[in-house]
Every structure is written in C-alpha cells, then in structure tokens.
Amino acid sequence: MHILRFLKEYIKHPRNTGAIAASTSQLAKGMVSGIDFEQAKCIVEIGPGLGSFTREIMKRKRPQTLLLLIEINKSFYSVLQKQYENDESVHVINGSAEDIVEFLLALNVNEIDYCVSGLPFASLPKDVSERILHNVLKLLKPDGRFITFQYSLYKLSFINKYFPQISIEKVWLNLPPAYVLSCGNELVIQ
Template sequence: MSALQFVKEYVKQPRTVGAVLPSSKVLARQMVESIDFDEVRSIAEFGPGTGVFTEEILRRKKDGTVLMLIEENREFCDLLHDRYGERDDVVVIHGSAEDVRVHMKTCGIRQLDAVVSGLPFASLPNAVSHAILRVTNQVLAPGGVFVTFQYSMMKKALFERYFAGMEWQRVWWNVPPAYVLAARPMK
C-alpha cells in the first residue's frame, strides 16, 4: 500500500486509522522489545493497519506461536489477508478488538501472551477505549504484556486503570514522534 493510499484511508476514517502515515520500522522494533518471544505462544495485534508491527513480530516470533491480526478497516484487512492469508501461524480477522474474546474462541486460543496495539485511543470514543482495555486485561495470561503507542501521554491514566507496572519509551524516529507504553495485566 502506498503512502497516498494510507492517507486516503486516514481521510476516510480518521477516528480508526489515527495516523496520516504508517509507523516507522524504528517504532516497530520498540513496540516488540518487551515481548519474550521465547515464551509467548499467542499474540494478538489490534489495528495492524498495513502490517509494519506485524512484520517485526513475524521476524522475531518462534515457530508454533499464533499471531491473530484484528483489523476493522476493510482496505487494510484485505491487504493483510493478501499478504499473510496463506500462513498457518497468522489469522487475519476483519473485526473489532472489543470482540477479541470471540475471535480467540474461533481460533482456539484460551489466553493471550501478548497484545500489540496500534489503535488510536486518543481518537476512539471513550466507551470503546474502556471496553477494549477491559477485555484485554481479562484475556492476557498472567505475566502477559500489553504494548501500545500513542502520540501523547494524554491517555496514560486510562491505561493505568487496567494495567500495572507501565513502562514507557519515547521514539523520536517516527512521524510524528511517539510514546511506546508496555504494561502487565492487573489481575
């Protein structure tokens, strides 16, 4: 997908796309730093968009680890399906992260070891943000990790309501610069 097509999707759906350009590879590397790829067996990616974080996850994950991609934007979902649909270890789902429990059941996954989120929580309706974070906290395995990025720390308190031990890192090499936040489920 070209940058122009990405911008077109942003213009059509700014609340769910959330960025004018795809994330940088530097941001993608930072997004997966807190995942112990030797231990995880199931990963969900919320809002994978064009697959920048997906590529980094696939580069690092072990054989046998299932990656579930949940994308609400139809254009992005079709792109992801074309790119990864033939893989046995990747499941592409057109749907909402709010329904992650249903998607997990369909895939035969009991708990998630990691959730990587590209969702624009700053522009999502408040009720949707709470619903996604609540269910994410519930489906993460003990010791699991939730990782997201945001362009400001405006929603940090919201994340802290659902997750413990939050760590953050500023990534300057992205347009715009972003914060990566990683935390554990609050059980």
C-alpha cells in the same frame, strides 16, 4: 504505494485510522522489543493497519506461535489477508478489537501472552476503549503484556486504570514521535 493508501484511509476514516502515515521501523522495533518470542504461544495485534508492527513480529516469532491480527478497516484487512494467506500460524480478522474474546474463542484460545496495539485510543470513543482494554485484560496471562503507542501521554491515566504497571519509552524517529507503553496487570509493591 502504502503511504498513499494509508493517507487515503486516514481521510476516509480518521477516527479509526488515527495517523496520516504508517509507523516507522524504529517505532515497530520499539513495540516488539519487550516480547519474549521464545516463550510466546499467542500474540494478538489489534489495529495492525498495513502491518508495520506485524512485519517485526513475523521476523522474530517462532513458526508455531499463533498470531491473530484484528483489523477493522476493510482495505487494510485485505492487504494483510493477502500477505499472510499461506501462513497457517497467522489469522487475519476483519472486525472490531472489542470482540477479541469471541475471535479467540473461535480459535480455541482462552489466554494470550502479548497484545500489541496500533489503536488510536485518543480518538476512539471512551466506551469502545473501555471494552477493548477490559477484554484484553481478561485474556492476558498473569505475566502478559499489553503494548501500545501513543503520540502524547494524554490517555496514560486512562490506560493505567486497567494496567497498574506501565513502562514508557519515547521513540523520536517516527512522525510524529511516539511513546511506547508496555503495560502489565501485576501490581508493583515497593
């Protein structure tokens, strides 16, 4: 069911969907492995799709940790909204990740611990990607992390302009294999 829905949305909106299939559980585990769930007060997921990463976050997060899901695709948003409608710690928003600052201000939140991204930066327009990364950077705590994945390292230098410290892990058990980028805004002095 999810596979067909994902494929259908990819065909309708390839630039925003970015993949023909949902991420594997191995990629999802890789995406959340660097999150300190005991300390996190606010986690934002941009481009959650059908919730592969969201499910891994929900297994690990504390009940009082706020989770904000920002999904532009109305079909995916509807699935997520229904799935988490009874959980007060989860807010699902149908909108663009470009507006992350406004969404958080509406919830009286002015900083975040982690931003997990399923966005296809390789296919998004450059100006949209710039606004998203700028706004995420503005909201991240000094020791916060922006965690994203890419199918190639084509956009690494672009992301590196915003986040000077990036660690990379390759996840082979995904179709196609993917790179998990864990990005910090602290400068590393050697």
